[in-house]
Amino acid sequence: MVLNRLSAQSTGFSRGVKPTHVLDSITQRASQYTDQQRLIDTMIQTQLKLRLNVTQETLLNSWLFRLTGVWNWAIRKIEHDAKGEVYYSKQRFQNLLAGHGQKIGIPSHTLQGILLMAHSAWSRCFKKTGGKPRLKGIRNKLSSIPFPDP
Numbered sequence: 001m002v003l004n005r006l007s008a009q010s011t012g013f014s015r016g017v018k019p020t021h022v023l024d025s026i027t028q029r030a031s032q033y034t035d036q037q038r039l040i041d042t043m044i045q046t047q048l049k050l051r052l053n054v055t056q057e058t059l060l061n062s063w064l065f066r067l068t069g070v071w072n073w074a075i076r077k078i079e080h081d082a083k084g085e086v087y088y089s090k091q092r093f094q095n096l097l098a099g100h101g102q103k104i105g106i107p108s109h110t111l112q113g114i115l116l117m118a119h120s121a122w123s124r125c126f127k128k129t130g131g132k133p134r135l136k137g138i139r140n141k142l143s144s145i146p147f148p149d150p
Helices: 002-011 019-043 054-083 090-097 100-104 108-126
Strands: none
Touching: 054 090, 054 108, 090 108, 100 108
């Protein structure tokens, strides 16, 4: 009797529904609910955008100017050394500017990020998956500052 009430309420069928159909409909609804819940759980996403104040913006703009010089140096260094068949690993190339972050007022992991970007640009060029890296200047500006995990 309780099973017939459950089947009539949960499935919308009249009396006389077999218990296996009731259990099948309940498990189907449960699986549909979990699939929908998974979709909802995976689709929830948030983004946080920070706005810089004036002093932070001027500091980062000065970093961009200095990092443009580091980028151009790294691109030319790899190109000229490759002509002389001198090739660098990522770690060896990063160690070329060890200790220079303090001298120019930029964190060392940011300098290492620029050097890694230049190294990966040349490695794509050498593998023929990308073109030759370009120097940055007034018209073709460097527009990003890498902050790799230290």
